Structures are given as structure tokens and as C-alpha cells.
Amino acid sequence: MRLVRKVLRVVMVCTLPAGISSCSNQSEVALDTPAFTVPKNFPAPVYALDRNRITAAGVELGRMLFFDARLSRDKSISCAECHSQPYAFTHHGHDVSHGIDNRVGTRNSLPIQNLAWSNSFFWDGGVLDLDLVPVAPIENPLEMDETLYNVLEKLRKDSTYPKKFKAAFGTEEVTTARFLQALSQYMLTLVSANSRYDKYVRNEGVTLTADELAGKQLFVQKGCANCHAGELFTDNKFRNNGLSLAFGTDLGRGRITEAPQDNYTFKVPSLRNVGVSFPYMHDGRFRTLEAVLDHYAEGVTETPNLDPLLKQNGRLGIPMTAGEKAQIIAFLKTLTDEEFLKNPQFIQK
Amino acid sequence: MLQSTDGHASSHFVTSAGKRSAISMKSILSFVVAAVLAFTIFSCSKTEVDSIDPNGTGGLTLEFDNYVGGTNMALGTAQYKNTAGESFTVTTFNYFVSNIELTKEDGTVVKVPNSYYLVREADPKSLNVALTGIPQANYAKVAFTIGVDSLKSQAPVTERTGALDTGSYGTDNMYWSWNSGYIFMKLEGISPASTISGKAFQYHIGGYGGGFQGAARTANNLRKITLSLGSTSAKVRAATTPTVHLIVDAAKALGGTNTISFATTPTVHSPALAKPIVDNYVNMFVVDHVHND
Numbered sequence: 308m309r310l311v312r313k314v315l316r317v318v319m320v321c322t323l324p325a326g327i328s329s330c331s332n333q334s335e336v337a338l339d340t341p342a343f344t345v346p347k348n349f350p351a352p353v354y355a356l357d358r359n360r361i362t363a364a365g366v367e368l369g370r371m372l373f374f375d376a377r378l379s380r381d382k383s384i385s386c387a388e389c390h391s392q393p394y395a396f397t398h399h400g401h402d403v404s405h406g407i408d409n410r411v412g413t414r415n416s417l418p419i420q421n422l423a424w425s426n427s428f429f430w431d432g433g434v435l436d437l438d439l440v441p442v443a444p445i446e447n448p449l450e451m452d453e454t455l456y457n458v459l460e461k462l463r464k465d466s467t468y469p470k471k472f473k474a475a476f477g478t479e480e481v482t483t484a485r486f487l488q489a490l491s492q493y494m495l496t497l498v499s500a501n502s503r504y505d506k507y508v509r510n511e512g513v514t515l516t517a518d519e520l521a522g523k524q525l526f527v528q529k530g531c532a533n534c535h536a537g538e539l540f541t542d543n544k545f546r547n548n549g550l551s552l553a554f555g556t557d558l559g560r561g562r563i564t565e566a567p568q569d570n571y572t573f574k575v576p577s578l579r580n581v582g583v584s585f586p587y588m589h590d591g592r593f594r595t596l597e598a599v600l601d602h603y604a605e606g607v608t609e610t611p612n613l614d615p616l617l618k619q620n621g622r623l624g625i626p627m628t629a630g631e632k633a634q635i636i637a638f639l640k641t642l643t644d645e646e647f648l649k650n651p652q653f654i655q656k
Numbered sequence: 657m658l659q660s661t662d663g664h665a666s667s668h669f670v671t672s673a674g675k676r677s678a679i680s681m682k683s684i685l686s687f688v689v690a691a692v693l694a695f696t697i698f699s700c701s702k703t704e705v706d707s708i709d710p711n712g713t714g715g716l717t718l719e720f721d722n723y724v725g726g727t728n729m730a731l732g733t734a735q736y737k738n739t740a741g742e743s744f745t746v747t748t749f750n751y752f753v754s755n756i757e758l759t760k761e762d763g764t765v766v767k768v769p770n771s772y773y774l775v776r777e778a779d780p781k782s783l784n785v786a787l788t789g790i791p792q793a794n795y796a797k798v799a800f801t802i803g804v805d806s807l808k809s810q811a812p813v814t815e816r817t818g819a820l821d822t823g824s825y826g827t828d829n830m831y832w833s834w835n836s837g838y839i840f841m842k843l844e845g846i847s848p849a850s851t852i853s854g855k856a857f858q859y860h861i862g863g864y865g866g867g868f869q870g871a872a873r874t875a876n877n878l879r880k881i882t883l884s885l886g887s888t889s890a891k892v893r894a895a896t897t898p899t900v901h902l903i904v905d906a907a908k909a910l911g912g913t914n915t916i917s918f919a920t921t922p923t924v925h926s927p928a929l930a931k932p933i934v935d936n937y938v939n940m941f942v943v944d945h946v947h948n949d
Contacts, residue, residue: 358812427868433835435868438813442822442833455823483823484813544869563835565928566872 342366342492343423346500348508348538352423354437354495359488361495364474369493371471372486374655377461379451386444386490387655389416393648395580396420396497402591406450413449413557415591418584420499420647421577424539430573430589432545433563437494438487459486499579499647507641508538515641522638529625531603531635533616534575540642545572546614549607549624554592571610582643596639600632706893708792715897716758716890718785718798720775721944722749725907729777739911742849742918744857749777749906750830751841752803752819753785755880759797761889766791772804774819774830784899794889798900799882802937803840806878809864835926837862840877841937843909847918857918859909861934863927875927877934881941888946898948908940909933 343361345352359365372378376385384406390396398405398416406412414430428434434443444450445458462468462481469479475492476485504523506513515523526532536542545560552571561570573589587593593602607617607624617624627635647653722729724736729746737743753775756768768787776782808820816822820838822831830839841861850857865876883902890898910916914932924930 355812358814429834432868434833435810435836435866436812439822439833439836442831446829446833454826454829456826459823483821484816486823487813545871562926564872564874565926566874568872 342496343498346498346505346509346538348505349421349424349500350538353426354423354491356423356495359438359491361492362475364471365476365489365492366496368468368471368475369489369491370653370655371468372490373493377465378445378453378458380453380457384451386441389444389450390419392650392653393583394418395499395584395648397584402586406447406452412447413555414589415586417576418580419494419497420579421539422497423495426543427574431560431563432574438484438491441487441490455483455486459483462486497647497653499644501646502579502642502644504638504641505644516637518634518637519641520638522634522636523641525627525631525635526638529627529631529635530616530619531625534614535578536575540578541575544575545569546575546616547571547573547610547612548603549610549613549617550588550592550602551606551608552610554590557589559589568612571612572614578639579642580644580648582640583648596636597632600627600635603627604632706891706896708794709894710792712792712894713789714792714892714894715786715788716790716795716892717787717897717899718753718756718800719899719901720753720783720785721901721903722777722783723903723905723907725905729906731777736907738847738907738918739915740849740917740919742847744845744847744849744918746777746843746845746906748828748842748844750828750839751775752830752838753800754804754808755801756785756787757799758790758795758890759799760793761796764793766793766795771800772808772819776828778828790892792892792894794891795885795898796889797882797884798890798943799880801878801880803862803878804838804864806864806866809837810866832860832862837864837866837927841909841933843906849918850922851919852922856922858923858925859916859930859933860925861927861930861937863930875931877927877930879934879938881938883941883943885943885946888948890946891948896948898946900946901944903942903944905940905942909937912936912939 342363343356373386373390376382376388378385389398389406391399393399396419402415417430422428422437425437426435428437428440429443434440442455445453445455459481462472469481472481472485472489473479475489503513503515505511507515526535534542534544534546534548547559550571558570559573561567561572563569581587581596585594585596587596587599593599603617603625604627605624607613609618609623724734724746727734727736729749731749732745732747735743735745751774752772754772756771758766758768760766768790771787773785774782775785804820808815811820813822818824822833825831828842830842831837832839839860839862841859843857843859845857846855847857848855861877863875863877865873865878867873885900890900892898910933913935916933916936924933
């Protein structure tokens with residue numbers, strides 16, 4: 308098992324029929340290209356990859372499911388509808404997501420990227436295991452408004468799904484665990500690590516402009532990196548970045564913990580592909596990065612549990628000149644990963 | 657076979673064991689010798705009657721009989737009154753019973769492995785929890801948790817089978833997907849006193865006390881219920897599968913320690929807010945009787 312884990316970490320995919328812990332190539336779930344690799348500049352993933360081994364057949368099944376509108380009550384909406392590839396798998400153009408019957412949700416859709424490095428999901432961290440995430444949109448009356456039970460029944464009666472389950476998991480049985488694990492396998496392969504920034508830090512022959520480099524420095528100097536930390540650009544914590552409560556009173560993390568000190572705190576989002584994942588913030592209140600930077604410079608509001616990093620020496624927010632803001636934005640745009648946004652393997656053909 | 661419930665070897669065991677705490681080590685020893693002798697003699701002569709095979713197992717059934725006050729629960733139709741004086745009908749009454757433990761008369765605790773059951777008033781089959789593989793003995797107590805412990809609440813999806821399968825509930829959902837965790841107890845109905853649409857009330861109780869990254873733990877509403885079986889112990893034998901008949905009074909969830917009013921609290925959907933109901937429902941289980949057959 309230990310060996311397997313190591314192999315999984317390094318090359319990620321060998322061909323592993325469920326239960327057999329050796330890398331062989333005679334199985335039906337063979338895979339020729341690695342579907343998941345750990346980028347050189349990334350830390351170790353936190354998803355328990357040894358519990359759900361990524362295989363070509365598993366990813367294929369997960370992709371089919373992700374793009375299948377039958378996961379919704381009236382077959383009108385798929386996961387991909389709200390998580391669209393060209394926009395880093397977010398819901399383009401919607402401040403808060405629109406679901407079935409065009410019902411309006413309460414939160415801005417989050418990108419599906421680099422989920423293997425996340426230890427909590429949703430803006431409020433209400434789910435701590437990626438495998439359990441899909442239950443929420445499926446059963447949310449404002450999103451897909453279906454029951455997991457019905458979804459599985461639909462798949463069981465389908466002419467192709469049982470075969471796909473067999474290819475991925477060894478038998479045709481459609482179970483909750485297999486359904487969820489297949490979706491995870493697909494989502495885990497959505498790794499974004501080939502932005503110009505990545506190629507620059509990995510010394511792959513890419514240079515950044517003077518403005519971009521200045522922005523990179525400012526991002527650290529101005530303290531953005533205290534929260535948007537590391538190569539994933541998030542410290543995975545819940546914080547209040549001083550958004551005014553004028554747009555509503557979503558309690559964020561406080562809704563989950565029911566602890567007053569968590570009210571108005573939200574998961575620090577990754578900034579990868581932030582150039583295309585507008586609008587911004589949990590409620591999508593800002594349409595541009597300029598508006599976001601203006602918020603940090605002038606708009607930070609002293610709401611309960613405001614993060615102390617945004618009130619230093621008695622001053623609210625982060626002082627920045629117009630030039631500095633522009634340079635930080637230039638840097639943020641180097642995090643756009645065109646290969647990820649256009650990778651044909653991620654789409655259902 | 658009829659007299660098997662009063663098997664001789666075991667009834668000796670019962671009376672002597674009852675006095676055990678008052679007697680010396682020596683007399684315990686001589687008692688054990690006598691008991692073993694008696695046991696051997698009787699088991700030789702009446703093997704299939706009522707002897708305990710020390711290596712043998714048997715079954716035990718927990719029967720959950722749901723009531724509202726003094727009246728048997730009837731979904732949808734029957735009218736009841738809560739302690740706030742508000743009338744209501746019940747449309748749904750479900751709860752998880754898990755981590756079942758049986759205590760022998762000598763105090764030994766037998767934990768029933770992997771015991772997770774969902775009791776649903778709407779599903780008569782679910783009202784009888786049939787345990788198997790129980791060591792043969794006379795049992796004096798039963799204990800269980802209302803809800804799903806924190807370990808299982810955070811277990812990988814592959815370990816969530818049977819009652820814990822999140823894809824098994826259909827429209828009668830027992831799982832919070834937005835705040836991962838099982839709904840330990842669900843009591844829903846209609847009351848003219850309710851202030852929400854449809855005059856409904858909905859009490860969804862959950863919260864396993866999960867923490868995250870060292871931050872504050874969420875409300876922990878897991879409660880262990882321990883019940884004495886009273887004067888008749890449950891005699892698990894090869895040919896005897898006792899039934900412990902429990903009366904579960906849903907009205908106790910709404911009153912007792914805290915009076916729950918449909919007018920002021922028509923819904924509860926989060927752990928911290930559920931506490932007053934939890935403090936009530938720990939008292940809703942009573943052992944009515946045991947039959948050994």
C-alpha cells in the first residue's frame with residue numbers, strides 16, 4: 308500500500324482495479340496518459356488519493372456525470388452549467404448562480420480547480436470531504452432540486468451507465484459511493500498549474516513583464532499573500548475581508564459553526580484564474596478586479612470579526628496607489644492558465 | 657419448549673448474581689462453581705431448552721413503538737396537543753439509533769459492532785431492529801446513541817452503507833448536504849399554531865460536534881441513552897430471541913425540560929438551535945416490557 312501511495316503521488320495513475328494493489332496493465336481500467344499529476348511547485352495534495360484511485364475509466368465516468376443534466380430534477384441543468392470551463396469552471400456572468408427553473412441561488416459559484424489541495428469546500432466550508440460535495444447541488448432546491456436516490460435510479464435504468472460503472476469499479480452496480488467517487492476523480496483532474504506565473508516560477512523559459520514582477524512583489528508587501536498564501540493562493544482559512552453588509556447578511560462560516568466569532572467570515576478563495584472567474588466575492592458583488600482592489604484600498608468596512616490584517620495601525624484597508632493597484636492586477640492576470648481553460652480532455656465530447 | 661424462558665440454570669444465575677455485590681469473593685467462587693455445575697447438569701439434560709452456551713450467540717430485537725403522549729402515533733391524521741397547549745398532527749418521525757450496547761447481569765458490556773439503524777414511523781419494518789450474533793446471556797440493560805457518532809459522520813463515502821447511505825433517503829432526507837452531517841432526529845407535522853407557510857413545523861436535529869483546523873467545535877447533540885430492562889432480563893439463547901419493547905413518546909421531545917411552541921419555534925434546522933429539543937428527547941425512550949420468546 309505504501310508503495311502504491313508513493314506511485315500515486317509521483318506519477319499518479321497506474322491501472323488499479325478496485326482491491327488489487329499493484330500496478331499492472333492488463334485490466335479494463337487501463338490508462339495511457341496520467342490524468343492527475345502533482346505540479347512541481349505545488350505542495351502534497353490533501354485529498355486521500357489512496358482511498359479513491361484515479362483511473363481513466365473513473366475519470367471518464369465522472370466527466371459524463373458532470374455534464375449530464377439528468378442529475379437535475381427536470382433534466383434541465385448539469386454541473387457544467389454552473390461550472391463552465393472557459394471561466395475556470397464558474398458560472399459566467401452570474402453574481403449568484405441560477406439553477407433549475409432559473410431560481411436564484413444565494414452565492415457566487417466557485418471555480419472547480421486544484422480541489423485535491425482543498426480541505427474544505429464551499430464559501431463557508433460546510434463540507435469537509437470532496438466526495439460529499441455533489442450531494443449539496445443535487446439536493447438544493449435552488450440548484451438541481453433532485454434527490455440523490457432518484458439520480459442513482461435514473462443511472463441504473465440507463466443503457467450505458469452500468470457499463471461505465473463496471474469499467475470504473477469492476478461491476479455494474481451503481482452505488483452512492485461509486486457515483487460520488489467518480490465525480491471526484493474527474494474533478495481532481497482539473498488541475499490548473501500552467502499559467503505564465505507557474506512557468507515563470509518553475510523556470511520553464513517564461514518571463515514576466517516589469518509591471519507583473521512589481522505586482523508580484525506588491526502582492527507580498529501589501530499583505531495580500533498573508534491570506535492568499537502559497538502556490539494555491541489561499542491559506543484555506545475563513546476570514547472577513549471587510550465587505551460591507553449592504554448587500555445582504557450572509558453569515559458565512561458562522562452559519563456552519565453557529566459561533567459568533569465566525570460570523571461574516573468566508574473561505575479565502577484561491578486567486579488562480581481570477582482574471583476569468585468574475586464576478587468576485589461570495590455574493591459576486593464586484594464585476595472587475597479594479598473594483599476588488601478599490602475595495603481593499605478604500606472600501607474595507609469595520610464589520611464584526613473584520614480580520615485584523617485589514618486594520619493595521621488603526622487604518623482600515625490596504626493603502627495602494629493607482630499604479631500599485633494596476634501592477635497587482637497585472638500580476639493576478641499572470642495566474643490565468645490558458646491550457647487549463649482550453650484543455651479538450653476536460654469536456655464531454 | 658414453552659418452559660424454556662424459565663430455564664433452571666439461568667434462573668439460578670439471575671437470583672444469585674443479583675445479590676453478588678453484597679457477598680464475598682469466596683462465596684462468589686463457590687457460587688460460580690455451583691452455577692457451572694448446575695449449568696452443566698441442566699445443559700446435559702436439556703440442551704435445546706434454555707441453557708447458555710458460553711460460546712454461542714443468538715438474537716435480540718429492539719422494538720420501537722412510537723407514541724404521542726398516551727396515544728399510539730398515527731401519521732397525518734391523529735390530533736395531539738403539546739405542553740404549550742397547541743394542537744398538531746405528525747407527518748414524519750424518524751431517528752437514528754446507533755452504537756447499541758447490551759449489559760449482562762454481571763455488568764459485562766457487549767457492544768454491537770457497526771450498529772447503525774434508522775427508525776422511521778412510516779416504514780413498519782424499520783421499527784424492529786433485529787440484532788444478531790449476540791453472545792448468549794441474560795441482559796439487564798440496553799444503551800444506544802441517538803444519532804450518528806463523529807467518526808462515522810466523517811467516514812469515507814465507501815463506509816457509509818445501509819442506514820448511512822446518503823443516497824438511500826429519497827425525499828425523506830436524513831442528511832444535511834450543506835453542513836455535512838446526518839439528521840439525528842426528524843419530527844415534522846402541521847399545527848394551526850405554526851407561523852410558517854402550510855402551518856408546518858419541522859424539527860431537524862443534528863450536530864456531531866465536528867471541529868476544523870483547531871477552530872471552535874460545532875454543537876454536539878449526540879446523546880447516549882441507557883435503559884434498564886427492569887425485572888425481566890432479556891435472555892438471549894440459541895432458541896430464544898428476546899424482544900425489548902420500547903415506547904418512544906414523541907411528545908416528550910416537545911415538552912418536559914423545555915416547552916417547544918410551534919408558534920415561536922416552527923422550525924429548527926441547525927445544531928445549536930436544536931439543544932432545547934435534544935434536552936427533551938433524551939427522555940422519550942422507556943422500556944415497556946421484555947418478552948423472551
